[in-house]
Amino acid sequence: MIRRLLVMSFALTMQAAALADQPTVRVEPPQLQGSRPVEKQTETSVIRDYLQSWKSLQSALDQNQAALLDAYFVGTARDKLANTIEEQAKLGIHTRYLERSHDLQIVFYSPEGLSIQMTDTVEYDQQVLDHDKVLATKPIRRRYLVVLTPSDVRWRVRIFQAEVGSDPM
Amino acid sequence: MRFRHASVLAGLAFAFAAPMALAQGGSMSLPRTVTAGAAFSIPTTGSGKATLYIVGPGQALRRDVQMGEAATFPVGELYNAGHYLAILVGASSTDTDEFDVIPVARPETLGFLAKPSRLPVGLHNGISGAVYVFDAYHNLITAPMPVSFELSVSPGTVQSRTVTTRHGMAWTGMDSAPKEGVAKFVARAGEASSTRVIEEVPGDPCAIVISARPNAGKLEVQTAPVRDCGGNAIPDGTIVTFTETSNGRQTTVDVPLKQGIARVDMPAYKGSKISAASGVVAGNEIRWEGER
Numbered sequence: 001m002i003r004r005l006l007v008m009s010f011a012l013t014m015q016a017a018a019l020a021d022q023p024t025v026r027v028e029p030p031q032l033q034g035s036r037p038v039e040k041q042t043e044t045s046v047i048r049d050y051l052q053s054w055k056s057l058q059s060a061l062d063q064n065q066a067a068l069l070d071a072y073f074v075g076t077a078r079d080k081l082a083n084t085i086e087e088q089a090k091l092g093i094h095t096r097y098l099e100r101s102h103d104l105q106i107v108f109y110s111p112e113g114l115s116i117q118m119t120d121t122v123e124y125d126q127q128v129l130d131h132d133k134v135l136a137t138k139p140i141r142r143r144y145l146v147v148l149t150p151s152d153v154r155w156r157v158r159i160f161q162a163e164v165g166s167d168p169m
Numbered sequence: 170m171r172f173r174h175a176s177v178l179a180g181l182a183f184a185f186a187a188p189m190a191l192a193q194g195g196s197m198s199l200p201r202t203v204t205a206g207a208a209f210s211i212p213t214t215g216s217g218k219a220t221l222y223i224v225g226p227g228q229a230l231r232r233d234v235q236m237g238e239a240a241t242f243p244v245g246e247l248y249n250a251g252h253y254l255a256i257l258v259g260a261s262s263t264d265t266d267e268f269d270v271i272p273v274a275r276p277e278t279l280g281f282l283a284k285p286s287r288l289p290v291g292l293h294n295g296i297s298g299a300v301y302v303f304d305a306y307h308n309l310i311t312a313p314m315p316v317s318f319e320l321s322v323s324p325g326t327v328q329s330r331t332v333t334t335r336h337g338m339a340w341t342g343m344d345s346a347p348k349e350g351v352a353k354f355v356a357r358a359g360e361a362s363s364t365r366v367i368e369e370v371p372g373d374p375c376a377i378v379i380s381a382r383p384n385a386g387k388l389e390v391q392t393a394p395v396r397d398c399g400g401n402a403i404p405d406g407t408i409v410t411f412t413e414t415s416n417g418r419q420t421t422v423d424v425p426l427k428q429g430i431a432r433v434d435m436p437a438y439k440g441s442k443i444s445a446a447s448g449v450v451a452g453n454e455i456r457w458e459g460e461r
């Protein structure tokens with residue numbers, strides 16, 4: 001009985017910890033200004049794939065492994081992140097991006113369905129480590145401009161860029 | 170009570186000690202923004218050696234710094250737009266701050282998505298063009314700027330529009346021309362331009378007119394030259410279906426257009442009805458009553 005209670009308690013704790021690691025996500029109604037309307041199914045899959053791209057970015061920049069970007073990044077966004085990973089590895093550092101919240105809004109969906117542009121006001125902690133030593137941790141709030149394009153099985157991030165003067169903390 | 174006094178003393182000691190440590194360890198003064206690829210420097214205070222890291226999703230740099238001097242970065246060293254942390258690591262202290270790298274204001278390249286590459290003439294808003302404006306380092310230029318779109322089929326047939334970018338992107342819809350031809354679709358922002366070629370082809374036939382005449386015991390049926398509603402010749406190879414109905418029997422023949430005309434020989438049954446169609450367009454019907 002005690003053992004069962006312990007197992008249940010552990011499971012609940014793990015679940016709570018897992019939930020605590022998840023960023024809060026808020027999705028604003030699209031503001032498309034005349035371009036093609038976004039179907040609900042498309043919006044859901046774009047947002048799902050974009051949030052997954054953050055997981056892929058986190059792992060890649062923390063482990064300095066550019067291959068971890070491949071599933072969710074393509075083109076310029078992938079090239080720039082891969083370049084950063086190469087530089088980090090040369091310097092013996094790695095970076096943890098611990099996302100806390102996303103505030104997303106689709107701002108353009110091209111008429112032929114080949115690109116979707118989103119803004120994401122994201123809050124995260126950026127932690128830079130020299131091997132295992134933490135050099136600094138800083139909470140950041142920035143608005144990112146993101147362009148995603150469809151591939152065989154998912155939407156992939158093609159442009160990923162923080163906007164300047166976008167509401168720093 | 171004793172604990173509270175101890176806490177206050179410790180707090181005071183920290184309040185005085187912290188700036189001293191910073192003064193000994195050093196600090197830096199960051200620019201709030203740096204233009205991508207431009208030279209810049211970060212002045213530092215203090216003494217001794219330190220390491221300066223600049224880290225963001227776009228780039229990671231390191232400099233050995235003599236504190237009290239400025240760390241300098243030459244042209245082209247930090248070029249990816251975005252948000253960066255600067256971390257000055259001294260022997261006894263660390264100073265951390267953040268800044269942004271902004272895109273160069275001058276457009277260098279355009280990401281131009283023009284669709285479709287081939288479409289029928291006379292379609293309202295049938296062509297779409299979306300432009301992403303980039304600087305020389307392939308940063309998206311997010312400051313609003315005008316982008317001009319121009320679609321020309323032949324000299325004198327030009328549609329043009331100017332759209333201001335929003336979040337680095339501008340888009341427009343254009344009509345396909347009434348006459349067939351190869352259109353040039355050009356987007357321009359500043360000195361940068363990009364061209365796409367769009368083939369505008371005839372639309373569906375506007376009408377099909379057939380005539381018949383006897384020829385060696387058969388009926389030679391042929392269309393008049395088949396055109397769309399803009400007068401453009403429908404391309405050779407387009408299928409015209411001829412149908413002959415006689416005494417409840419139906420005969421169907423598919424014939425491709427050759428030099429704009431479809432021609433077929435059909436059985437000459439007295440009282441038969443012959444018609445032709447292509448796509449959704451049906452032509453006139455002929456009733457063959459035999460030779461007179």
